[in-house]
Amino acid sequence: MVHVAAEREVTELQRKYLAAVSSELHAVIPHELDGPYPLLRYHLGWEEANGAVREDGGGKALRPVLCLTAAEVAGGDWHQALAAAASLELIHNFSLVHDDIQDGDVERRHRSTVWSLWGIPKAMTAGNAMRVVADRTIAMLSNANLPDACVVDASLVLTERYLEMIEGQYQDISFENADGVTPEQYLEMVGRKTGALIDASMYLGALIATQDTAQAEAFGWSGRRLGLAFQIRDDILGIWGDPAETGKAIGADIRRRKKSLPVVYLLQKAKGSDKKWLHGLYDADYEMSDADVNRVLEIMELVGAKQYCQQMAEDQSRQADAATEELPLTPAARDTLRALGEYFVTREK
Amino acid sequence: MVHVAAEREVTELQRKYLAAVSSELHAVIPHELDGPYPLLRYHLGWEEANGAVREDGGGKALRPVLCLTAAEVAGGDWHQALAAAASLELIHNFSLVHDDIQDGDVERRHRSTVWSLWGIPKAMTAGNAMRVVADRTIAMLSNANLPDACVVDASLVLTERYLEMIEGQYQDISFENADGVTPEQYLEMVGRKTGALIDASMYLGALIATQDTAQAEAFGWSGRRLGLAFQIRDDILGIWGDPAETGKAIGADIRRRKKSLPVVYLLQKAKGSDKKWLHGLYDADYEMSDADVNRVLEIMELVGAKQYCQQMAEDQSRQADAATEELPLTPAARDTLRALGEYFVTREK
Numbered sequence: 174m175v176h177v178a179a180e181r182e183v184t185e186l187q188r189k190y191l192a193a194v195s196s197e198l199h200a201v202i203p204h205e206l207d208g209p210y211p212l213l214r215y216h217l218g219w220e221e222a223n224g225a226v227r228e229d230g231g232g233k234a235l236r237p238v239l240c241l242t243a244a245e246v247a248g249g250d251w252h253q254a255l256a257a258a259a260s261l262e263l264i265h266n267f268s269l270v271h272d273d274i275q276d277g278d279v280e281r282r283h284r285s286t287v288w289s290l291w292g293i294p295k296a297m298t299a300g301n302a303m304r305v306v307a308d309r310t311i312a313m314l315s316n317a318n319l320p321d322a323c324v325v326d327a328s329l330v331l332t333e334r335y336l337e338m339i340e341g342q343y344q345d346i347s348f349e350n351a352d353g354v355t356p357e358q359y360l361e362m363v364g365r366k367t368g369a370l371i372d373a374s375m376y377l378g379a380l381i382a383t384q385d386t387a388q389a390e391a392f393g394w395s396g397r398r399l400g401l402a403f404q405i406r407d408d409i410l411g412i413w414g415d416p417a418e419t420g421k422a423i424g425a426d427i428r429r430r431k432k433s434l435p436v437v438y439l440l441q442k443a444k445g446s447d448k449k450w451l452h453g454l455y456d457a458d459y460e461m462s463d464a465d466v467n468r469v470l471e472i473m474e475l476v477g478a479k480q481y482c483q484q485m486a487e488d489q490s491r492q493a494d495a496a497t498e499e500l501p502l503t504p505a506a507r508d509t510l511r512a513l514g515e516y517f518v519t520r521e522k
Numbered sequence: 523m524v525h526v527a528a529e530r531e532v533t534e535l536q537r538k539y540l541a542a543v544s545s546e547l548h549a550v551i552p553h554e555l556d557g558p559y560p561l562l563r564y565h566l567g568w569e570e571a572n573g574a575v576r577e578d579g580g581g582k583a584l585r586p587v588l589c590l591t592a593a594e595v596a597g598g599d600w601h602q603a604l605a606a607a608a609s610l611e612l613i614h615n616f617s618l619v620h621d622d623i624q625d626g627d628v629e630r631r632h633r634s635t636v637w638s639l640w641g642i643p644k645a646m647t648a649g650n651a652m653r654v655v656a657d658r659t660i661a662m663l664s665n666a667n668l669p670d671a672c673v674v675d676a677s678l679v680l681t682e683r684y685l686e687m688i689e690g691q692y693q694d695i696s697f698e699n700a701d702g703v704t705p706e707q708y709l710e711m712v713g714r715k716t717g718a719l720i721d722a723s724m725y726l727g728a729l730i731a732t733q734d735t736a737q738a739e740a741f742g743w744s745g746r747r748l749g750l751a752f753q754i755r756d757d758i759l760g761i762w763g764d765p766a767e768t769g770k771a772i773g774a775d776i777r778r779r780k781k782s783l784p785v786v787y788l789l790q791k792a793k794g795s796d797k798k799w800l801h802g803l804y805d806a807d808y809e810m811s812d813a814d815v816n817r818v819l820e821i822m823e824l825v826g827a828k829q830y831c832q833q834m835a836e837d838q839s840r841q842a843d844a845a846t847e848e849l850p851l852t853p854a855a856r857d858t859l860r861a862l863g864e865y866f867v868t869r870e871k
Contacts, residue, residue, distance in 0.1 A: 208689050208692050209689065209692045275642070294623075298688060298692045301620070305688055309678075309685065325661075328661065329658075332654060333658070336654040336658065339647060339650050339651045340651070342650075343647045343648075343651070
């Protein structure tokens with residue numbers, strides 16, 4: 174069940190940072206009517222496909238919030254990290270635009286995906302443009318009154334983490350058609366695909382605040398664990414989430430045969446005829462019936478898939494907490510970090 | 523006809539630089555057997571699809587050669603610019619991997635394209651990985667004993683030119699289905715899609731050699747013009763090139779309905795029934811007969827498409843030369859730059 178105090182704290186952080194992040198993003202994305210930029214603004218939820226202005230839906234902006242939180246709890250001025258925060262959000266969105274093509278998904282957050290409206294070639298290019306705007310944005314750090322060495326380090330670390338993210342995406346694509354992926358392999362993949370950029374988020378925030386790479390590394394490691402906790406909880410909500418909260422149907426991720434952690438665990442743990450039936454089901458591509466989905470849910474219950482996943486998420490959250498234990502943080506800073514970890518593993522949406 | 527002395531000089535430049543560029547590239551591309559890296563090595567021509575080592579075909583490496591030439595003629599040590607040269611080659615190859623997906627091309631340089639072997643999702647990711655390895659490579663400039671300001675400027679300019687390249691790609695995709703594209707619009711697009719990265723090549727070489735942004739800008743501008751000259755000559759060879767030299771069939775670019783400069787010019791200049799027939803032909807998608815190709819060639823002859831294009835190429839080459847006129851270069855340096863320009867507009871392959 175959601176940890177109410179932690180949720181309140183996280184909502185508070187979002188309230189504090191999101192408007193500034195949003196204006197930073199609006200400042201760096203070109204306003205041009207030609208070229209790939211209308212596709213970027215559409216994807217970010219600022220415009221309709223015809224260019225009409227749209228009420229900004231305001232997503233979670235997880236990476237910016239973690240970056241700015243890290244800057245602040247490490248004792249810095251979070252405004253200095255805004256370029257980094259915006260850049261991280263753009264890199265994340267670049268990867269979503271390409272992911273949607275790769276997965277053939279026609280909808281994201283109840284809107285048509287970019288490729289489904291403009292075709293694959295233009296969508297690929299729009300994703301690439303998003304990525305370059307991110308580069309240009311992180312380069313603005315050189316105007317943020319930081320030592321050159323810090324600017325160079327920030328850019329190097331972002332590149333390395335970004336490469337890890339790409340490697341994770343590649344692994345994820347490979348897993349889709351692979352048999353016998355273990356939960357350990359899955360978590361290693363998620364550590365790259367999702368964890369690496371969240372690592373970079375907290376690393377950059379702390380680095381900009383302290384210019385101390387050892388501290389930044391501790392925050393980065395903590396971020397990576399938080400990222401894993403977040404993603405595992407996401408996998409749980411994709412199957413057992415309340416449709417009214419998540420906006421997804423019950424068992425949504427089962428129906429689309431998404432090989433998220435509960436399924437990876439299930440395919441490893443199921444026995445006998447259950448196992449045989451499951452492998453047949455996941456190797457096939459016919460549309461699952463409600464009865465199929467229910468039987469998958471029953472076998473998950475039998476092997477304790479949900480508890481296993483929740484335990485993994487909580488374990489990552491504990492590791493996130495431990496990573497910053499040795500740092501000279503204020504009690505309030507520690508409370509904030511703990512709230513993030515608690516919220517990530519108890520959130521219902 | 524090819525300018526023999528100029529060709530000899532360019533061959534000399536390639537001989538001097540290519541081995542060093544190749545070892546730099548081999549040093550920065552991970553040797554891993556897993557993940558996207560085998561696809562990168564395949565695309566670069568180092569490996570077969572099954573991972574077997576392959577005699578390095580050794581392409582033109584236009585961008586590295588121009589980068590290192592600029593460094594040397596500007597009075598620097600070209601070895602200092604090797605990271606930049608390798609990075610430029612990787613960015614170029616990233617764009618080729620994505621281009622092949624966007625154009626649906628199943629062959630490049632007589633080999634299957636990456637996407638045609640591994641599928642679109644993996645090929646997209648391999649392209650993205652190539653791009654990040656390029657970022658990581660340019661970041662190595664910070665170990666090349668250069669002032670921090672120079673490293674930061676190099677990275678900023680590369681980002682800006684790279685964004686222009688993406689914008690050019692987007693424009694190119696839009697032109698494919700657009701009617702009435704003018705030669706001026708086409709050249710503006712090519713200036714971005716091809717010219718911007720060649721601009722960056724010479725800019726970076728000169729910047730690294732001199733740490734003087736005014737000089738680097740003159741070289742960059744010269745590079746952009748050379749890039750246009752090179753591309754226009756490419757368009758010419760794609761239609762009138764000798765198959766024995768280019769490795770392409772006669773009229774190859776006509777048959778695949780590529781909207782290169784001669785075609786853009788033709789569609790503007792043809793009159794009456796020719797014009798009507800041409801527009802019908804280019805709007806349709808049936809396979810062209812030899813008679814179709816011949817009739818297109820005849821109308822091109824009629825409107826003087828080849829001469830027009832050659833004139834445009836030579837004009838760009840002259841502008842390239844003029845761009846470095848005011849710089850304090852040695853006579854030998856000037857000869858080298860002139861040879862590049864002459865070769866680019868007279869080459870037969």
